[in-house]
Amino acid sequence: MSSFEKNFRRGIVRSNPTFVLMLGLCPTLAVSTSLDNAIGMTAAFVFVLVASNILISLIHGLVPNKVRIPVFIVIIATLVSIVDLMMQGFVPALSKSLGIYLPLITVNCIVLGRAEAFASKHGVLDSMADALGIGTGFGLAILLLSFIRQLLGTGKLDLFGHHLFTIPGFSENPVSVLMLPMGAFLVVGTLLALFRWMGVTKNE
Amino acid sequence: MNATITVTILSSIGFFAGLMIYVASKVLPKEDESLAEAARVKEFLPGADCGACGYPGCFAYAQAVAHDKQVFAKTPCPILAQDKGGMKKLEDYLGLQAEVIVGKKAVVHCTGGSHSIVEYTGLQTCAAATQLASGFNECPYSCLALGDCVRVCPTGAMSIDQEHHVAVVDWETCIGCGLCVTACPQGLPELIPANTPQYVACNYQAKRDIPGRKRCPDGCIHCHICEKVSEEGAVTWDEKKDLPIFHVTQVDTAIEKCPRHVIRKTVAYEEKELEVVGSAQETG
Amino acid sequence: MNNLFVVFFSMALVNNMILAKFLGLCPFFGVSKKTKSAVSMGIAVLLVMLISSAVTWPIYYYILVPYGVEVMKTVIFILVIASLVQIIEMAIKRTNVTLYNALGIYLPLITTNCAVLGITFINVNQVYSFWEAVFAAGGAGSGFLLVLLIMSGIRERLEFSDTPKAFKGTPIAFITAMLLGLSFLAFKGMV
């Protein structure tokens, strides 16, 4: 259990995929405009990550070196497609707002990176713990981002159509640039610096 | 029926892709020799080609590492860095661990007791300061304490003792790379075997006395006492510099007898008391 | 012809892959430290984008659509791109080491570059014709190259800057990307 826990915890802070490894930034930045998107993306991402880690840790002994990358990518792509189809079928609105970033999980460096670096060398349980940890780290990062961007960018918080909170006087003139791509860059850059300044992550 | 056809057609795309890779690997000539070492290094890398290390893909990183091992020490692959075992394997392969335990450590031949005779206002680097009148200290051979050595030290073993204005080495972290030796314009640091128990903390060259400049109250007066009281060969004399050279033999009497107390103990010095004193503390 | 130009221009500047679509960020932040590698990377991306757009278009419209299996596009596209890149890399590596060191070493990174898979998806979503798809890829690749080049120039200058410690490296690159994005708003509404 302790190795499970260790592998799980590592991905959350110490090797947080977004703020420490800075991998797989594309979906993180692109869909963090609302909490809904962030949650949907996290769910899809964690599913793909866990499933691919499990599958790859199961078959890694059999895979020939030459076609290792194509094989891994095909497995991941299949899982992504399955999630994509499911989302289209059952939560069409979410699927629409995630757009092409959902299928693009396929080429997310975190997924392939974990498959290569961890799952292809460890057992099923450890791989699962690792995937869950990394997935949680990813989820926390994207939730934090979308929280900030939605709150400051629109002046209010909505979650799945329910209105949660409005900053009085702010929602008339929110910092709407945060909803645009440049806003995401600004928030991530500032957060990264903030984490370093607080000593959560190391300076380069 | 329809499903079968689709599966067949799509699978054939997969088959074709694999076939192309196979054919390509068979038809094309062998890899160039210059890439062989990089190819071996790459075997240790995750192969995710994520680019997070700053190099365009794992093979490029491997090439850089094969070219200069320090690349791996300075910017380890972020994915591999989480995998202790993997790290270890590559470190072993590159022999990085072995390199850290080298048999030499740096010492600084100065006690820092010389005071400034002018007000130096130029660039705060030793290299710049020595271009004007051999530095600003009364002793023209003294440590200027502007930290050129500190800046080049890869492990942070060098530091400036602000009280005495002298560079000091922490032997625990010193890896004996010798960068400080080349960086110092005054030629004060020197690499000595890590088992040398003492060294002379002065570089004053009597044969090159400069009128108007003089040694500090702590400087070696070239009295040869250390040489005389020690057993044969334990202390030799550098005639060019007119300074003693100490070797691995511990010379307690010499340390005691030195009229200037300018012979410093290193961590390799064995004392009756169990307290181990580093040169860093000792220079004070 | 005019339409092709509009597609090219739109993908290069207005809907820039990096600044507007967030695609290919890993190489954007990873390989933009030195101008030399940025240029090589940009060119490599441009080439792979062109080739993969040209290859996936017929696969999509002549195989996937007729058999009604558009859902397979993710798997098939990435398989084709990955194999393609691997073959090209292998070919360059074994025939011309100089070219390999200048360009080829950037190729593996491209497999996991979302910009490449992204452009093929965009081609499909926008229902581009074959030539439109190729021009869109060319535009996207050129835009990628341009932004990478600008960014590398700025980062080389930032090397000499007294940037606050916490901002050194990637954070300041993000802030720069933001200001760059703001200036690229100039092209808004041009197409």
Added chain:
Amino acid sequence: MNKNKGFWPVIFLTLVVIIAIVALTLTNGITKDKIIQAKKQAVADMLATLFPHMQSFDYDKDSGLYTILAGGEPIGHAFMAKGRGYSGAIDILVGVKPDNKSLQGIKIITQQETPGLGAKIINPSFLDQFKGVGINEVNLSRNGGKIDAITGATISSSAVVEGVKKAIIRELGSQQKGGNS
């Protein structure tokens, strides 16, 4: 057998692809109908905002014209329009009354206009102006039409109007003539 030798990698890759395809085909089988239904539902929801009494609709793929039905009777038509906005395309759904003479209303589907300015085109105060307007009266008031532009967002306002105008001519131009003759 060595897993790296000979032709085995090719076979292995093919096998993996086959499994992937089969898995996807199975998933597709489960979700196919759902997706089609979901898509249809999305369109229905969209149309229902303009025609609250709608029960079902027909779609003519060639003309892109939706016919909205209630109790089997057409209660209007709808079609998509595209405006060239301040920062990219604006997609507009245009609903017309059954007689094709006046508008039922319009709805902005997608837009990327400047928040706080051009984006005001999604506000009811702007959109409601279109309700009941004759198809020949769709124009900005300064050009003699019935639609008042949003202050400070003339480009966005006229983009919507021009887009709707163009779509009306495209979709209804012939019908109108036919009706008149």
Added chain:
Amino acid sequence: MNTHVLEVLGLKRPAGVHPPSSKLGAQTAIERAPLPETVTLPLQQHIGAPAKVLVKTGDEVKVGQVIAEAGGFVSAPIHATISGKVKQLPTVASSVTGKAVPGVVIESDGQDEWIELSPADPDKLSPSEIVSRIKGAGIVGMGGATFPSHVKLSPPPEKTINTVIVNGAECEPYITADNRLMIEHPERVLSGLAIVMKALSVKRAFVAIEDNKPQAIAKMREQVSQMKFPGDVNVHVVPRRYPMGAEKTLINTILGKQVPEGGLPMDVGALVHNVATLAAIHDAIVLGKPLVERVISVTGLVKTPKNFLARFGTPASALIDLCGGSDSNADELIFGGPMMGIAQPSFETAIIKGTNCILVKKSDLREEHDCIRCGRCVETCPMGLLPLQFVNLVKHEDYDHLINYHINNCVECGSCAYGCPANIPLVAYIKVGKLELRKLGVK
């Protein structure tokens, strides 16, 4: 005219700066300084190999006696500058490089006893005899660069020199030594020029003087018209602009030719000699006197700025005392002009062949700010370099790339640092950069 148009359009850079000229001692006649009690002579007073000592402690020497012979081709012998006894052979800190170099200390016997001189008629000497006499006299470039003169006069056979330029520009503020020399001894300078022209069989010469020295221009013009030269000699008035006196700038201004990077003036067929050097050449040939003294300005915050004819090895303090001592505010002693001169740690430092000025001044220390990229350094650099890039690279210890920015082309004139609003000591950075580059073995 053309040049002027281009300058206005900003397409041709009017490089350089215009510091206030502050020529305090310009009207003070040259005065012979009394003999010093002891002289300290470093054995390296020139560029190139150090001289090899020939005397030992206790030896009696006469004025003009060789105490150290040239240590190679690019080297010059050193002569005793007073008669007396060799007191000590210590190491001394060079007043130029700061490096510890061997030296000779001579204690005066008060006699000023000269060795036997061997005057000659330059018209009867062959060029090679002239060169060897110049070498024997230990003459080096006295404008400050201290390049051995005989080397300049022995060009390799593939190079032809067709123009001699007499450097009387004296563009550095404060210094008046050359100016006074030209006013008081134009005949010696021009006689030296005639000897050099003969030695190289050159038919064309220019005497370059900055336009702020009307007296010198008039005197030299008068003298030129009176003398017979083996060729065409013209007094060429150049505009006042620092660093006009730098060899390469001067050649470019007069001949319109640029000395190639890393090259010498002889690559464009020119030879530049300082007026003081030419006067010394005249003395060496016509009077047979080796180089033991020179004209030196003592100026700045001294009671009365003066120009002296002083023996080498005289401590600066002796000369300053002759000027009535220094102001109590003064806290900086500089050998040379304020732009390129070298600060000295003590008033006891002795003057050497290249010391044309002793400047006592109040230090002007300013806090260094970050570069604001105003581009003034780029604009003023006479060598067309990017000085701020050197600062960036040196600050980040990226020495490898310095060579790409042509750091070795820098003449360290200080124009960049003079105009820098951020008070960055650019020259200091450049010097460190050059040093580190040499360490890396890049030439």
Added chain:
Amino acid sequence: MDNKPLVLSPSPHLRGRNSIKRDMYLVILALLFPTAGAVYFFGLYVLLMLAVSILSAVLIEYGAKMMRRRPFRMDGSAIVTAILFVLVMPPRSPLWIVVVGSLISIAVAKEMFGGLGHNIFNPALAARAFVTVSFAGALSHWIAPVHSMLADGVTTATPLSESFTYTLSKGELYKALFLGNVSGSAGETSALLILIGGLILIAFRLIKWQVPVFYIGTVALLSWVLGKDPLFQILAGGLFLGAFFMAADYVTTPLTTRGKVIFAVGAGVLVTIIRIYGSMPEGVCYSILLMNAFTPLIDRHVHPRVFGMVKRTKKEVA
């Protein structure tokens, strides 16, 4: 010759009278002309904006320097940025937006990059672009010149925007644009006053005359080629302000004169393209920001002619 230790400093020992402070206060002097115009044309509210802007900018810089443990110097650079920012804003911008602008210009565009001298983008313009995108609604309030200091403005469109129609004759129109008697950003309307300020800058050699000339010249030429009224194009909008005070800014433009000319021509081309084809009515801000981004690349490739390198081909600088 007492025992006081001598000062040992590297050459040169003589320094000119240039200083960052002097440069900055001269720029402020030059800026006084367009600023006075802004107050004259748009009322005392502009003065209030200026006060808020300068105060917040200086305070933010002070705070940032404290956080970074760097000495704070009142060198006037924050004031220049603050004034420029107000001059490019609509004359009735809410004060809180002015504060946000100071935050972006000083904290983000300048201090995050390392402070004065290290910023890549012109701080005032970066802030202007930021607030324009963010608070488009609150900033769409343009007013006609008021002339009586305290009157409230009448809402109008800016000269360059599409709905701008003057009933004046051409001559009258040019005159109004030249003197500044039109609506627009606070400090950009009067070409005359900006020209006076600009000439001061040129006289003190703070900017190169080539920059404004090539910038404005390119816009005029290209507008003429593309069939627009060149005189109107150069007088309307913020071209003059941008040309004299922003495109010629030290920090964010190339070092060499040749580089500066390339910068100016590039910016001129961009302005014209943006004005004619883009949806931004005013391209000066973005054109300069875009060229700022290109500045490191220009600097990399455009070097001064190295002395003695005339005949050889340009050497590669890696």
